[in-house]
Amino acid sequence: MGIKRITVQGKDVSIIEKGNADYISLGDMARKFGDELLVYAWMRNRNTVEFLGIWERLNNPDFNPIEFDRVKKEAGLNSFTLSPKKWREATGAIGVISRAGRYGGGIFAHKDIAFEFAAWLSPEFKLYLIKEFQRLKEAEAERLKTGWDVQRALAKVNYRIHTDAIKEVLLPPRLGHAQIEAVYASEADLLNVALFGRTAAQWRQENPARQGNMRDYATVDQLVVLSNLESVNSVLIRQGLTQSQRLRQLNATAIAQMHSLLGLPAVRRLGTKEPEAKYTAGSNRKSKGSNSTPYQYFNYGESAIFRTVRRVHEN
Secondary structure, eight states, rough: OEEEEEEETEEEEEEEETTTTEEEEHHHHHHHHOOOOOHHHHSSHHHHHHHHHHHHHHOTTTTTHHHHHHHHHHOOOOOOOOOOOHHHHHOOOOOOEEEOOOTTTTTEEHHHHHHHHHHHHHHHHHHHHHHHHHHHHHHHHHHHHHHHHHHHHHHHHHHHHHHHHHHHHHHOOOOOOHHHHHHHHHHHHHHHHHHHSSSSSHHHOTOOOOSSOOGOOOOOOHHHHHHHHHHHHHHHHTTOOOOOHHHHHHHHHHHHHHHHHHHOOOOOOTOOOOOOOEEOTTTEEEEOOOOOOOOOOOOTTOOHHHHHHHHHHHH
């Protein structure tokens, strides 16, 4: 878990990511107004316990409501104390965590809970915290967009190299404009199938309301692999490989590179029968027989791609 920091009213506040959610340091916030004991004082408050319980019920399917009721009954008593560790062990809570370590350690809470703690410390501090947190997320989104734009531009450059190879090797003399366009489209779809598991026409049929093409909706990782596939395909074209041979090599390359980029378990290549499990795009979860993943498996012996190319050369 990497550590990010924002400055709120002159105080550095650490943020970590856990389970794709942001957790903000309660200890850093507390030290602006005193010390970390403020966190324990806040947690022993009956209103806080009720709030934490509601949050866990909404966000944590493994939350133990029976133990929560016991904790809530004790809340408010002079002898009642509650620490993040005690709260987690008693109820299976996930909203407040303790992190060991001299640097970046301490008590962290999901942003929803952290904002509530900030309001308890100071309503003004809460507003500044939210403002700086939003500024951080906007900056992260802008960096992601910039990275996507760069990779899209790189993909276009490599596509020019790709089309030059098609022009030099695959286009016989005196082809008509429509025939030339069919060859270019066929090679573009070769890359689409190798990476996304579908042709441009298939994507348009599946997404009639979307503008542009499937590459406009690709992730940065997919665009990186697409750029590499265009370069690889230009080399394979010059080596004289048939389209079916290139498809298999490109698909194997796409799987290997996406495997490296996303850390997914190994998946099977084109031409295999009924894979045991497929991986849903954007997730590490297996789903039996799902077709929602860019890694789709087809036997393209007589695909639309190959039929188009054959017609072009027969004409």
